[in-house]
Amino acid sequence: MTGPAHIFDKPNRYIGKPEPRADAARLLQGRGSYVDDQKLPRMVHAAFVRSPHAHAKILSIDTEDARAAKGVIAVYSGEDLAAHVTPYVGTLTHLAGLRSMPQHPLAMEVARWQGEPVVMVVATSRALAEDACELVYVDFDELPAAVDSETALDLEAPVIHPELGNNLAWERDMVAGDIDAAFATPGVHVVEREFRFGRHTGVTLESRGTVCDYDPSENQLTVYYSGQAPHMMQVIFSKHLDLPEENIRVISNDVGGSFGIKIHTYGDEIATAAAAKLLKRPVKFIADRFESFVTDIHARDHIVKAKMGVTEAGTIVGIDFDDLTGIGPFSMYPRTSAIECNQVLNLTGAPYVMENYRAKGRVVFQNKTLMCQYRAVGHPIAMAIADGLLEDAARKIGMDPVALREINLMADDSYPRSSATGMKLDDLSHKRALRKLTELMDYDALRDERTEARKNGIYRGIGFVSMVEVTNPSPMFYGIGGAPIASQDGATVRLDAGGALHVSSSITEQGQGTNAILAQIAAGVFGVDLNRVKVTTGDTATTPYGGGTWASRGAGIGGEAMLQAAQALKDQVLEVAGVMLQTGVETLDIQGGAVTDLNGTIRLPLADLARTVYYRGNELPNDLNPELVATRHYRVTDFPFVFTNGAMAAHVEVDIETGFVKVLHFWAVEDCGRVINPLLVDEQIRGGVVQGIGGALYEECHYSPDGQFLNATMADYMVPMASEMPDITIAHIETPTKTSVLGAKGAGEAGTGGAPAAILNAVNDALSPMGASIWQMPMTPERILTALDQAD
């Protein structure tokens, strides 16, 4: 399947054009509608008493004073809510062997991380609810905590769930070829490093929150949800609050950033829905920044021991690694916390031809905040392992890292094919991307400049990454394992009486420009001006059923559904026009809001056609049944995922006195298939790169040995600021995927997945004259100075 030229080359097409977003005006005038902007009649506010300990037995809870406090409507303990909410377990059947235990919205008997909600207070204002939280007395008996993932499996480690016997949640081995023999082959150089990837978190600027409203007269729960998967949440509320699915309406209006943070089941949000049901009135909960830090999912937290073998001539013979990752005390529901490790096992080295591969992944429980899928799940780890080792090997055998990639990257004409780990790959362009990148950055000149600068004691480095990104997932990602997560999406296109299109889709908007690209696709494919398309997303009551926007799937899957629906409506409208104009459908087209001849001459404005159909049906033959609405659904069928590729480079300067890294420039060449809107996709890639730089250089959740989160404020947890970010140059290669007519693949996570490896390599290039290297992220000044001290 590839797109017929007429869809993409029409005079009134919009696909591929840098159209500004129509909804920008609303947000620029302060007219957005975020969850905390909701104000409903009789609405009350929730606050939570949270565990101050990483691991503690709850001996008793005294809520008497809190109940009597000013403005308090209700106080609930874990046990109170457990009577109304069934517990949930974060396991999926396709992740064989994954273990977790039932989770309740509020801790029962034992609290297992600092920040776990223990008691909920509902009052007439958030301030009064917080005041009353101070009056709740919980008697905790502190237990020894398993904090460090490296010792979590030790025999003497405290076991977080005694029922499970130890703290192992999941493990997986993956073997291809014979790595030991490959490494032992004469002439093969083996490089070996231990990588450490710190824990970080999403820090969406809008914190998590929800407003839940329950109407007992219709047994109807309406949830205002700041998130990415409304239909998934509908099922979860239904299942655990004992309400019919159809009686739950989940609405996502404006979402202030999500990045995978707001797509999980959080106890405080479930408790808010339960409270709304019990109190029969709207309840609002908005996490404050401290609550966000200690309860939003965390990400990464890997320790990886890895080796790569290369021949003298620069052929990679294989990779061998052991990944240990800590996920907090439970596997997150319903997506699980094993996917990240699984991705690391699946994706490491995927751009390269490689026969031998051995990987072991272990996922362990610990008394820290839950870890789960954040933007670019597993990718930053996988790319840093393979490309970090690759550049290390290049230094070892004295070869340029670009030349070494040239030897090992899969050839652009070698697809379809599989990776060493069995991933099905097609329509990739690694070599072209790398060449375009080196031209774009003028690699040769930059390299000379670097050599010159070193003579003056200025330590600059250049680092690369060649990467793949998992996008457009098929049912093989979640659905197959029993998760209530749709892998298909739907789109509806309706021609209104005035000649405008009203379209709706099950993919969601969190700022990427989802609504904008849906309008572009519909307008161009159907044939109206862009400003005549109105878009609805983010409402389970009014959109088709589907997965939402995550895993870089919105444009590729939701966009294709929209294309199909717009094409179907066009066919339907032309059938009516053919009858009205007494002419063959094959002689007609729709352009600029009118039915035209093939040469563009207007025959019938759409408004005239629609008004005839809607108001004066008497003018039409009785056997004509016009349908001016069309719905189509789309899912990826031939591949588990549609992979994209990219090549990125970082140019950094390391101050060897202070250890401070300045990123001078960053380049990204991305092949996300057909680009629907370059203006939107470029800035999305840049934003992803900036989050990747954050993970590489700044962001880390610091814990004390007893499991206290030490830097849970915006002042202490560093996110990238404008002054420390470089300009980022973006270029594209467009290799449309053959799995759809639209040909779009995802792009949203590429920057976050690739940037850390490029920055790591650039820093190590800069440090190489001193014989130093660093393998721990974030690469803070302190760690860089330590690396310099330890230089051989």
Add this chain to the structure above:
Amino acid sequence: MSRSIDISLRVNGEDVRATVPSRLNLVDFLREELSLTGSHVGCEHGVCGACTLTVDGDTVRGCLMLAAQADGKDVITIEGLAENGQSAQLQAAFTKHNALQCGFCTPGMLASAIGYVNAGGIADREAIRQHISGNYCRCTGYQSIVNAICDVIEEKSV
């Protein structure tokens, strides 16, 4: 629990009188009491810049100022900037450069940008980056925001 204080101030050109708890901060007052929800709250401790407002012509953090401290002052929010036309050029430039994604940082970003432009800030990328470093954006790469602000300054200087 907390004392109440009578205040009177101007908000977006309108006179406002209110009795507010002494602990209520300005951004919560604007959002909760006046339903001016364009100002956002990202951290409530003065770091993220989402609550940035203009008070008596100065750029301030709405979460670090108490409503009581706004007594007698002239407050302009994002809604006011749109209404009085002050943000029109920035709105156009932000749209053209796609200098926003989720839009949560945007009201604060615009307030900071207006402060920079009005103070005669020059179209120097580094200087602009420094100036908006008190406004976190988690979605864009900041580059488009810098481009947009440069654009506005350059058109103005013509």
